[in-house]
Amino acid sequence: MFDILVVMTLFKGGVYGLLASGFALIFGMAHVINMAHTAFFMLAAYGMYYFMLARGWGAWQAVVVTVVAVTLLGVLAYRFLLNRVRHHPVAILLITMALAMVFQEIMVLFFGNIFLGAPSIMPGTTTMLGVTIYNQNLLSLAVMAAVVIILWLVLSRSKLGIAIRTTAQDAEIANVMGINISRTLMLTMGMATALAAVAGILVSPLWTIYPHMWQSPLMMVMVVVILGGLGNIKGSFVGAFIIALVENLVVWFMPSGAYLKTVFVLLVMVIILVVRPGGLFGIVFEEERL
């Protein structure tokens, strides 16, 4: 039974990690707290449901179309909504929150306020080392690992990655060096949304799909990102696995108190923040400390 805990933690941690890395990416870059981040995740899950069940497409076509469509939507949202109010952080906070609600209500209108489930991309189970795992879970873990490696390569090796990291450090200097800030931000938003879309596709057969499904992951993602240190992608992944482990342990040890799992997750966050005010991997500059 203990191995199920490990598999579930790896899977949930991976999902949170994917979501949190996108959130951390756009926060570190543009200091945008993107409350609509997990709404894109919800849209991707709905996309999989729609294309595979209602349209009857094959899994791979559905995956490609969903990722492209959601990413495009993210880029458009940035270009036409967020870019205009970039210098008003609270307005951005509110606009992204309103955007998430718009997506949620559109999904309610189209699919109704009901629980749905998408078919598995890779059905069946595999037995490894005496543990039976859904193929879907294995696929998810493989995809997550691949996405993390690709993300790391893009950020550390490619020209775009260098531009992104430069802009995150000092947007003005980056601008002077000839980096088109607006375009870089737009591409970052695209990458972040694509990460959310991949996470949404991976969970679509395993989690129930409903219009409010973005709300609880959003809080978890914010907790994860804060825990790891803002804008720090390595920290996001470490934080994601800690949070997933805490959630699963609570359900494991007190099944009747499963509704308390959020409370324990928040308790862990509060303790870590009290001990380390900058998160696990965040940097607190000496002159900023009180």
Place this chain on the structure above:
Amino acid sequence: MNLLGRLLKGFRFGVLPVPGRLLAVIFFVFLFILPRVVHLSNYWLLVLTFCSIFAIFAASWDVLSGYTGQVNFGHALFFGIGAYSSALLWKYVAQPGDAGTVVHLLQPWVTIPLGAVCATLAGVITCFPALRLRGPYLSMLTLAFPLMLLGVVFSFKDITGGEHGITEIPRLAATRFDEYYICLIVMTVAVLIMWKLTDAGSRYVRTGLIFHAIREDEIAARALGINTIRYKVLAFAIGGLFAGIAGGLYAHVMQVAGPSTLVLPMSFQAIIWVVFGGIVSIYGAVVGAYTLYPLVEILRGPIPQYRLLVLPVIVILVLLFMPQGIAVWIRNKIERECPRCKLTNVAWRKECRACSASLR
């Protein structure tokens, strides 16, 4: 006579030439005479009563987060503590009466202030872990507290009533009409106090100026010898006090103190109202609460199923074109600050009313 004369003088020189203040006075006079002139159904009286309560709640968030810059994502903590402690005090401070009845010793007008005191204490206590943190870290820490309290509420179902909350607590007043006036008067007084406390140009209280200084540059404020810790604690206490009053009023108007006062949407509603109306301005919070809350109710009539879709679209459109918030945008259109003496003038004046410097 002297007081009346000073009031009249203040009105003539402090309110009449400043269109923003004149609009605020007209707005409050309108609210005070509205139910006497027009016959409002109990339903609309209730909606407007909630507007008053939420205006206090939103304004208290603005003092803490807008002015002092301690962006609080869990302001519902104070609201919920105000509601729950008021209801619990009413329910458990009681003695057995004749024939199995229970005599409750405390009435709402006692328990609501006591609940607000509890919320103030909660504000001071949350401060201690919060003082070390800044920016988004502080926001997330404060977001955690109401949700943790919610877990406690669900764990002790026999005391707090679990998801049903504490029901059948007494009404604030016998009729909706009286409740409307009680909440309106409390709101007017509370908003005036908060406005004065955060007025950076005040000659009598320094808090406004210091709150601004803490938000803009805390290190510089400390370098000037301001004990910023003390003022941050004060900001948390003020935020807690007024949110607690709002929570107590809400519980007694609803006659229920339930978990809905602690949930995440309650915290975020305060932020939505303030940012929509205009952050760092107490009147922005009032405008936001009085615009958005009735809007939901108005939309309920013609387009019930699109109601929750239209509202965020309106918020997005307003913020795209007026990112500072609607009240601040209007204020900037009708008022202009004199470049020489910093006095506020009507935007269409050619020269300053005090120093006659050119405003063009």
